[in-house]
Amino acid sequence: MSEVRGSWGSKLGFILAASGSAIGLGNIVFFSSNAYKYGGGAFYVPYLVALFLIGIPVMILELGAGRFTRRSMPNALYEVAGKRAEVAGWFGALNASIITMYYIAILAWILGMWVGSLGALWQASPVEAFGLASGELSNSMSYFFNMISSSKPLIFVVLIWAANILIIIRGAKSIEAVVKIFVPLMWVMMIVLIIRGITLPGGIEGIFYLFTPDFSVMGDVGIWKGAFSQMFFTLSLGFGIMMAYASYLPRKNDDVLSATTISFLNCSFEYIAGLAIFSLLFAFAIAPKASSLSMIFFVVPEGIAEFPVFVGIFGFLFFTLLLMAGLTSSVSLVESVVLSVIDKFGLPRMKVLMGVFLVGLAGSVLFVLPEVVDPGLNDDGTLGFTLVDLFDHWAFGYGLLICGLFELIILGWLYDINALLAFINESSRVKLGAKFKFLVRFILPLVILSILVLSAIDEITGGLYGSAMETGGYTGLHLVAFAGWIVFSFGGAVLFTILKRRGEGGGV
Amino acid sequence: MKTMILTVVLLGLSVGSVPAVELSLDDDFPVVGQDQRVGVSGVERAEDLGLWVVYSPNSETSTEEEIGRFSSGGTVTWNPSRFGIATLSARDAAGKAVTTENVAILFAKTPRSGVLVMLFAGLLLFGGAGFSLRSVLASGVPKHSPPIDT
Secondary structure (H helix, E strand, O other): OOOOOOOOHHHHHHHHHHHHHHOOHHHHHHHHHHHOOOOHHHHHHHHHHHHHHHHHHHHHHHHHHHHHHOEEEEEHHHHHOOOOHHHHHHHHHHHHOOOOOOOHHHHHHHHHHHHHHHHHHHHHOOOOOOOOOOOOOHHHHHHHHHHHHHOOOHHHHHHHHHHHHHHHHHHHHHHHHHHHHHHHHHHHHHHHHHHHHOOOOOOHHHHHHHHHOOOOOOOOHHHHHHHHHHHHHHOOOOOOHHHHHOOOOOOOOOHHHHHHHHHHHHHHHHHHHHHHHHHHHOOOOOOOOOOHHHOOOHHHHHHHHHOOOOHHHHHHHHHHHHHHHHHHHHHHHHHHHHHHHHHHHHHHHHHHHHHHHHHHHHHHHOOOOOOOOOOOOOOEEEEHHHHHHHHHHHHHHHHHHHHHHHHHHHHHHHHEEEEEEHHHHHOOOOOOOHHHHHHHHHHHHHHHHHHHHHHHHHHHOOOOOOOOOOOOOOOOOOHHHHHHHHHHHHHHHHHHOOOOOOOOOOOO | OHHHHHHHHHHHHHOOOOOOOOOEEEEOOOOOOOOEEEEEEOOOOOHHEEEEEEEEEEOOEEEEEEEEOOOOOOEEOOOOOOOOEEEEEEEEEOOOOEEEEEEEOOOOOOHHHHHHHHHHHHHHHHHHHHHHHHHHHHHHOOOOOOOOOO
């Protein structure tokens, strides 16, 4: 590598930046969505299991591999196990690109809510675009659905992409500076919301809903898939983000300590966010319309609207912080893709940034298409939201687990795991031994593989996800989404792998 | 012409003054296993309507139950069978919802397992975060850092 790679200003800076990447919409939007989707307590116990079984071990491996190779994920995997491993790395990077596209679409909607928090969000508004009676939806729901069925998010998506590119051009130092301010503020905001939630009648019961295990449904493989995918997503695993971040670390770093710190900080924040959101969910008896991914847009504003004073200010602050938390994570997502391309092809940084910007923007625009396809809001309402729901099912639900499985097989079997563990152990106080190796080589791949196979069987026997959705005149949209995910992530991975590497004489 | 305008205005006023159909409960937060009186107002013949409940233990599954028909006085008794958020709806003979209301149904008593998981998870996560952060900070911070250049 001819380029000089920067490094983190301090260990705390790295921890905050990495947890800033980890603390994002995953903790607030996706955690609450999945916890609600899978039944609160029925989800939380598998989620805790996933933290220790999958989250911390895979993060240790990703940090170690990133620090060892000083490369982004596809190139790190190429370095440790050749072309066959590189294709898995590109699959991870491209699957992450799809997630980035709809992640930025969700951020565009958050920007829309942020604009609304200046006034319109707190006033009653009729539901114009959908065939629902006035008063059938709460203020926040009607504002949200009116907003996503307008053309405003198309502008917001451009603004969010531009903000991402600007932050990346300024470099990692700007991320570090931003998260040092915004991550602690987000904690304070959530604690204020918890106090509001539990002081409302019924609020405490929402917390019981989140934590009370329902053993009667915990045998459902879908819940475990949801919990494991959530863990990958929330800890930014399987994206290449952690490998990219770790490649900036000094040669000597305690990866075990870094991984546990980031994981515990991240999941502690999720715990806090869960308390806040579920107490409000119950206090206001909100049954979210459309995919549960939208619930954050209704639940928190309902809670804030009940504040005795400063409703507008709290609302504005909440959406500002959510926007910032989302931006720090989306910057990491975009950066990991940019870095992967630069590492392989040695192209100028600005060229790669512009390429990623244009392709990413085109994808994100698809996810905010405002055409109403489901006027009764029985499913997702607009075409863009329906696409978010469908692609999320594949890229988030399956893609991250597949990428994790590939990583474990490559690092555990194709590469000399002993060499990687010895490298990690060199600078870690807690030494990883035979048990960890057994976990990485046998237990984790088997667990992930079982979840994937059982879920795929459910999918085949029960009908492909989305086949029963209301999609207006767009029949077969679920098939288009499935095929789109396959072609973009698997097909793209093969293409990127066979393209010539910088300094490589011939193709493959 | 004047009569026609007056008729339209009066019709408009009468339509505007029709009270909205609403459901009401004895308690804002019904409890699992405890009888709850549900009332309907704003209809001429309450006995033509039935009350239905949809329990949603999670967003993937929901179960629907018919509770019964409203009495002429506009009430019906409901005994909630599941904890969580449920949707009540008053439906006419054709099954069309006239009005709906979301309710949060509470546990009959504080769930011990929920409290245990909450405390265990809290101690584990915050204890782990505190312990590992302390270790990171104790291990020192480099005095001179190379410039950041991504």
